[in-house]
Amino acid sequence: MRRLMTFFLGMVTGAFLLFGAMNYHVVRAHDGVHFVPKVSPKLAAAYVDVRGFTVADWAQHPEIAAALLNANQGNLMKNNAVETLQTEVDRLLNRSAPR
Numbered sequence: 001m002r003r004l005m006t007f008f009l010g011m012v013t014g015a016f017l018l019f020g021a022m023n024y025h026v027v028r029a030h031d032g033v034h035f036v037p038k039v040s041p042k043l044a045a046a047y048v049d050v051r052g053f054t055v056a057d058w059a060q061h062p063e064i065a066a067a068l069l070n071a072n073q074g075n076l077m078k079n080n081a082v083e084t085l086q087t088e089v090d091r092l093l094n095r096s097a098p099r
Contacts, residue, residue: 024036
């Protein structure tokens with residue numbers, strides 16, 4: 001009987017985890033982990049680390065960008081874009097600096 005209860009507990013736990021993965025993005029950002037509701041329920045992109053995202057990465061993941069904007073978490077996108085732009089400008093300035 002104990003094995004049967006363990007099996008059912010595992011099934012219920014798995015169902016809850018699957019429900020969460022289909023309905024939420026787990027977004028890792030510089031300021032921590034955020035749970036963002038998905039625009040449409042899919043199993044894709046359940047976990048995303050946006051700390052190193054560039055503008056090109058955001059263009060490749062429009063479903064995550066839309067979910068962040070719908071959840072009023074657009075600041076996660078803006079911070080990454082500003083940091084990327086700043087890094088590129090610094091790199092260009094350092095390359096063109098006289099030696």
